[in-house]
Amino acid sequence: xxxxxxxxxxxxxxxxxxxxxxxxxxxxxxxxxxxxxxxxxxxxxxxxxxxxxxxxxxxxxxxxxxxxxxxxxxxxxxxxxxxxxxxxxxxxxxxxxxxxxxxxxxxxxxxxxxxxxxxxxxxxxxxxxxxxxxxxxxxxxxxxxxxxxxxxxxxxxxxxxxxxxxxxxxxxxxxxxxxxxxxxxxxxxxxxxxxxxxxxxxxxxxxxxxxxxxxxxxxxxxxxxxxxxxxxxxxxxxxxxxxxxxxxxxxxxxxxxxxxxxxxxxxxxxxxxxxxxxxxxxxxxxxxxxxxxxxxxxxxxxxxxxxxxxxxxxxxxxxxxxxxxxxxxxxxxx
Amino acid sequence: xxxxxxxxxxxxxxxxxxxxxxxxxxxxxxxxxxxxxxxxxxxxxxxxxxxxxxxxxxxxxxxxxxxxxxxxxxxxxxxxxxxxxxxxxxxxxxxxxxxxxxxxxxxxxxxxxxxxxxxxxxxxxxxxxxxxxxxxxxxxxxxxxxxxxxxxxxxxxxxxxxxxxxxxxxxxxxxxxxxxxxxxxxxxxxxxxxxxxxxxxxxxxxxxxxxxxxxxxxxxxxxxxxxxxxxxxxxxxxxxxxxxxxxxxxxxxxxxxxxxxxxxxxxxxxxxxxxxxxxxxxxxxxxxxxxxxxxxxxxxxxxxxxxxxxxxxxxxxxxxxxxxxxxxxxxxxxxxxxxxxxxxxxxxxxxxxxxxxxxxxxxxxxxxxxxxxxxxxxxxxxxxxxxxxxxxxxxxxxxxxxxxxxxxxxxxxxxxxxxxxxxxxxxxxxxxxxxxxxxxxxxxxxxxxxxxxxxxxxxxxxxxxxxxxxxxxxxxxxxxxxxxxxxxxxxxxxxxxxxxxxxxxxxxxxxxxxxxxxxxxxxxxxxxxxxxxxxxxxxxxxxxxxxxxxxxxxxxxxxx
Numbered sequence: 001x002x003x004x005x006x007x008x009x010x011x012x013x014x015x016x017x018x019x020x021x022x023x024x025x026x027x028x029x030x031x032x033x034x035x036x037x038x039x040x041x042x043x044x045x046x047x048x049x050x051x052x053x054x055x056x057x058x059x060x061x062x063x064x065x066x067x068x069x070x071x072x073x074x075x076x077x078x079x080x081x082x083x084x085x086x087x088x089x090x091x092x093x094x095x096x097x098x099x100x101x102x103x104x105x106x107x108x109x110x111x112x113x114x115x116x117x118x119x120x121x122x123x124x125x126x127x128x129x130x131x132x133x134x135x136x137x138x139x140x141x142x143x144x145x146x147x148x149x150x151x152x153x154x155x156x157x158x159x160x161x162x163x164x165x166x167x168x169x170x171x172x173x174x175x176x177x178x179x180x181x182x183x184x185x186x187x188x189x190x191x192x193x194x195x196x197x198x199x200x201x202x203x204x205x206x207x208x209x210x211x212x213x214x215x216x217x218x219x220x221x222x223x224x225x226x227x228x229x230x231x232x233x234x235x236x237x238x239x240x241x242x243x244x245x246x247x248x249x250x251x252x253x254x255x256x257x258x259x260x261x262x263x264x265x266x267x268x269x270x271x272x273x274x275x276x277x278x279x280x281x282x283x284x285x286x287x288x289x290x291x292x293x294x295x296x297x298x299x300x301x302x303x304x305x306x307x308x309x310x311x312x313x314x315x316x317x318x319x320x321x322x323x324x325x326x327x328x329x330x331x332x333x334x
Numbered sequence: 335x336x337x338x339x340x341x342x343x344x345x346x347x348x349x350x351x352x353x354x355x356x357x358x359x360x361x362x363x364x365x366x367x368x369x370x371x372x373x374x375x376x377x378x379x380x381x382x383x384x385x386x387x388x389x390x391x392x393x394x395x396x397x398x399x400x401x402x403x404x405x406x407x408x409x410x411x412x413x414x415x416x417x418x419x420x421x422x423x424x425x426x427x428x429x430x431x432x433x434x435x436x437x438x439x440x441x442x443x444x445x446x447x448x449x450x451x452x453x454x455x456x457x458x459x460x461x462x463x464x465x466x467x468x469x470x471x472x473x474x475x476x477x478x479x480x481x482x483x484x485x486x487x488x489x490x491x492x493x494x495x496x497x498x499x500x501x502x503x504x505x506x507x508x509x510x511x512x513x514x515x516x517x518x519x520x521x522x523x524x525x526x527x528x529x530x531x532x533x534x535x536x537x538x539x540x541x542x543x544x545x546x547x548x549x550x551x552x553x554x555x556x557x558x559x560x561x562x563x564x565x566x567x568x569x570x571x572x573x574x575x576x577x578x579x580x581x582x583x584x585x586x587x588x589x590x591x592x593x594x595x596x597x598x599x600x601x602x603x604x605x606x607x608x609x610x611x612x613x614x615x616x617x618x619x620x621x622x623x624x625x626x627x628x629x630x631x632x633x634x635x636x637x638x639x640x641x642x643x644x645x646x647x648x649x650x651x652x653x654x655x656x657x658x659x660x661x662x663x664x665x666x667x668x669x670x671x672x673x674x675x676x677x678x679x680x681x682x683x684x685x686x687x688x689x690x691x692x693x694x695x696x697x698x699x700x701x702x703x704x705x706x707x708x709x710x711x712x713x714x715x716x717x718x719x720x721x722x723x724x725x726x727x728x729x730x731x732x733x734x735x736x737x738x739x740x741x742x743x744x745x746x747x748x749x750x751x752x753x754x755x756x757x758x759x760x761x762x763x764x765x766x767x768x769x770x771x772x773x774x775x776x777x778x779x780x781x782x783x784x785x786x787x788x789x790x791x792x793x794x795x796x797x798x799x800x801x802x803x804x805x806x807x808x809x810x811x812x813x814x815x816x817x818x819x820x821x822x823x824x825x826x827x828x829x830x831x832x833x834x835x836x837x838x839x840x841x842x843x844x845x846x847x848x849x850x851x852x853x854x855x856x857x858x859x860x861x862x863x864x865x866x867x868x869x870x871x872x873x874x875x876x877x878x879x880x881x882x883x884x885x886x887x888x889x890x891x892x893x894x
Contacts, residue, residue: 048782079561083584084392086561094585149615156623164623165616170587170607171382282611282620284585292389292612 004325008318015314016307020072023306024065027299068303077304082296087304090289096179097167097285101278102270104201105209109266113213114259117220118252124225132217139214144273148207148280155203165282167200168193204281208273212266219262223255230254256327264320268313381604383875383893386617386629390584390610395550395567396538397470398477400484402884405535406630407608410590410888411453412538412573415444415463416529420879420890421651423705423802425529429458429539429574430517435837439524440507446515450597452541453578460511465542467509467519469551476553476560488800489531524835526842530803533885544572576601576889585610590888601889602877621645621870627893628871628878634691637868646871650880651704652864655697655807656748656796658759659859663820664737664791671729673857676736676792677715679722679766682862685758689751690865697861699850701807702799704882707833707846712854722766735769737791739784744777747865748796755794788817792859802883804846805834812853823856 052058056067071078077087120132156164167181168174174193176184182201185194227233228251236246274287282288286305293301391404396412399405417428430444450458470486472494478501480487492504505528507520521528531537540550549564562568571579576598577590588608592601609626611617617629618636622643632640632647641647658680666672682696695703699712726734740756749755753774760770773790775781785793795818799806805813812822813830829852833845869880874894880886 082392083390084398084560084562097585149619152616152619152623156625157619160623163625165611165620165625166609167586170384170589170609171605173581176583279613280616282609282613282616284610288612289585 005318005322008321012311012314016310019310020069020303020307021065023303024068025061027302028061072304072307077307078300080293080301081298082292082301087300090301091286091305091308093179094284094286094289097181097283098271098274098278098287100180100182101201101204101208101274101283101285102267104205105270105273105277106212106263106267108205108209109212109216110263113216114220117217117222118224120217121221121224121228129221132221136214136217139210139217142210144207144211144276145280147210148203148277151203151207152281162203163200164203167283168197169200172196200283204277204283207281208270208277211273212263212270215262215266216259219258220255223258224251227251227254253327257324260320260323260327264317264323267316267320271309271313381893382607383603383605383628383888383891384607384609384626385888386611386620386626387588387608388610388612388614388617388631391582391588391608393562393567394571394579394582395540395562396534396536397473397486397550398482398553398562398567399536402630403608403610405884406886407588407590408535408538408571408573409575409885410577410606411571411575411579412535412540413575414535414537414539415446415532417533418530418802418881418883418885420887421881423530423882425533425802428533429463433529435526439526439835439837440521442519442521442529443512444517444519446517447597448515450574451595452544452572452574453593454541454544454572456541456543458539458574459514460517462542463517463539464509464511465545466537466539467506469545470537471504471506477551479560482553482560483536485531485534485536485800489528489534489537524837526837527803527805527809527834530801530806533883534801535885538573541572544570576887577606580605599889602892603888606888606891618870621872624872627875628869630867630869632868632870634868636870637692640870644873646873646875647868648871648878648880649693650867650869650884651882652695652702652866653704653882654748654796654798654864655700655702655861656746656755656794656863656865657697657700657859657861659785659790659793659795659818660857661788661791661793661818661820662822662858663788663817666729666731666734667736667791668820669729669731670857671725672731672734674715675722675725675729675734675766676763676768677857677860678718678725679768680759680762680860680862681717682860683717685755686863689754689758690863693868694863694865697864699854700811700859700861701804701850702864702882705799705802705804705807706839706843707804707850709847709850711847712851714854715857715860719766726767733769734767735771736763737771737773738763739773739775739781739790739793741777741781741794742774744781746796747798747867748863749794752794786816786818788820790818793818796863799883804849805830808846808849808853809834812849812858819858822858823852826852826856 056064075088079085080087080090083090116132120129123129152164155162163169172193174184174190175188177187178184181197182194185191185197233246233250236250274285275291276287277283278285278287279291286309289301290305292298293305387403387406389403391407392399392401393404394408394411396405396408399408413429415428415430416425416433418424419426429447429450431447433442433444435442444463446458446460446463452458470483470490473483473486474495475497476482478493478497490504490506491502493501494504503522505521505523505525507522509520510518512518545566548566548570550566552564554561554563569582574597576593576596578593580589580591582588590606592604594600611620614631614633617626618633618640620626621629637647660667660673660676662668686694686696698714699709701708738756738760740752742753744752756772760772763770775784784790785795797807797810809830812819812826813834814827815821826849829845829849833842833849836842836845869878871878875891876894877890877892878886879890
């Protein structure tokens, strides 16, 4: 097991190296440059040239890459052009928001998706099965921003139940020792702040969690159906085991492997979904920061942010792989 | 062991179910709870206003910013020596009650308001004024970069010791506090336009004590990437304005509260909160749900719907110009009759009504009507195809061919979709008998380079004013010869130089009116549009006065 983990962690190095080259070239292929963002629309060519020089954009590409890598390995992603603060500091400050959102979205997807898929499989062909199948198709097909708009329109504007943007009510004074707003409220003995933060989380989490929810429902349904037809299940039932025990020990346990895979993959994808969701809900995490960075050609943020998210993605997948070992003894002993 | 793990599954399933129940419960409770943080209580009490902004301020130190959101925030907490009249561009007193220049126009004496205090309790006086000016003038290293001190660079052009040998000489030379309430600012050459520049929030007078204590000059980054390291501008910002900084939490909110010892009329609303919502549609929805009570930069597509829904849309007077530039060095554009023929051939009315949002105006000259010096008597070149054809015939140029440059990958307030403009104008020109040779290039750097080095024939361009002075419009274009325009009537250069130095306001206005007439007679290009942005507010909000130069005060705003 340890060997497995070490190998996977070492594999990170070539992945990140390749990624850093891709990101570096990709950012430079974008039309326009940071000079427009910095100098505004009335910039003269002379000033633009000055800024290009200052940012080293006039030097040969390979030279730029090496100086960029030199700093990256020291965890120095440079300074954001937009905010004039160190990119690492910005990421540190915004990451809790993204984690809070992604975890809530995943919890939503898991707690609704797995039971729904299970029930659909056990009541194969019933109305609930048809409904969940149709619903999950729709969930996959509807783009996040359309869903976000619908949710906001219904729950924030028409019904007025939930806020449409932000992480907390700006009029309520609160402290944020950790940056996880729901947790912060509890830590500072201000449960109403937690409640407020939770309400701000619901719509974005539902919007972000819908696609994983749809996938989870489908995969759970398929897996439970498949496992349910296995010989050992029939044998267990024939032995006279109760349905609950069969479900628990034989069906769910074995169906869990593909489900865990989907959870892992979708958790990684949540990070990219967060770019859109955070933007439309003005949720101040890494995603919205990255989106703004692209618009303003904030090179250091785009480069640093993508690398950071890639590391998170790879680590999440590593955790999923490790969880196989926990779920499936065969993987562990191999 | 194996057994235990087997049993753990149902337990997890149970946890999942409990969580599911919780989530559903939360959603349901949200319903019964009347929204709490959302809409409902937004305007409660009338003592808090939440305004949706497009971004956080970069810094609250005016000297280091040039973006609208930073300046908007700074404007509420700081004051400048002079400011503009509400809703206009005329210079009126602020921290200085009156001012005058000497004969030469190089020594400006400001009589300061008495009894003004900074938010940290220290006194505002002539020494504080000189401290601020000397601080800017003595910027070193990264601080001098136009990306850091853009407006100081624009207005004063140079520093005590320029880092860049090509940088111009400083217009500012020194500041003397001749007594407690009199500051004399000396310039190296006569200028009256600098006074309009001083109204910019970038020239806010800050508490010298706070600037020093909180490291306002701690800027690092070795010239490559400026990084603001001090507390000043982030957690500290100490001015004399009607609001003082309560909290600045990036990505979340900027909270300002009323400053009770303010020398003037106290702010009507106790607390003003700026909420950053970068996404335009999200700002609109937040206004509709009542989470914010106003926002700027309303998308033209939303004008009608918001008005129909009972929101107020305030129009900010236009402060930009979109124009077709003519390079008079390139034949046949050196021929005045050809330039006039182009002007008559272009249907500006049609283009503006078809391609621009409601409220946009057809331009007759290179600066907006809100600015002093705007002339009512400029030659107008009404749309007249016959006249255009006639002028071509009279010009002696046979089969005139025009190289028409337009940019791609760009959208500007005065030019939302350059390609559409190009197509409309091309059709107009062809109808008059011109042959059009189109060239397109990415806005930056190719297009700007081509235009500004004189490579383009006629081209689409525009300008958004930095501050309320004609020198920032026609002065920028025509005070000195530029390759983009080719050679102009030399009288235009001279007149604009004279106008810039003239310190008598009425005389200046007259000079600029005359200059506008001369420019439009010579016709170095065809201005065609001024656009005006809108700002939206919820019902019951009053007192907000949009200004062409965005000098807008929340202190005058009230909630019914």
